[in-house]
Amino acid sequence: MCVHRRVHEHCLVHGRQKLIWKPAALSAFTFLGVLFGIGDFLEVRSMASLSGGAYQILLQSRLITALMCWYFNGTGQTSLQWNLLALVAISMIAYMCIDVDSEKLHSGATVDGIFNVATKGSISCLVAVLLEKYSKKLRAKYGTQPVYIQTLQQRLSRLLILTLLVIVEGKAWQNGFWGGLNA
16 A cells, blocks of 8 residues: 555656546556456455466466467467477467376365366466557557556555455455464
8 A cells, every 4th residue: 555655646746647537547556456356356265265376377378368469459469480389289288187186176176276276377478468458559649658557546446356356255254364274
């Protein structure tokens, strides 16, 4: 919150406070902040049931990003890039098949973790592609839209959705904020 206050003070000093409240930019970046918040929540949930290595391997979903760039921005890949992306995706699947612990698999924890990290990865890819698209679109329409204004517009909605998701899930309130952490 300290960073938000400093950015807001900077905007006031330089007369840029009106940039924060432009409706088109505010709605676009608030929506992206909500998606970021949902992704953060899924990330924490997936780490509870996956090992760090498996999480990092699954999170490197460049194939999804390439498909979303192609669909939303119209930027394609060369044949070599598609082949490399497919090879990486197949390698990740093979690694996950080898790394899966049968005890965790039968308990459902790993399946839940894989679903959470796959959803988080998809959301992250979508947000990255849309962030680039909206940044360019709004820059062309309104001129300069500073990055710190975009960040401020995203952070509040991200904080609110994370708070709401933590309250709805309830485990953090029952176990305490630091419950389950091992040093």
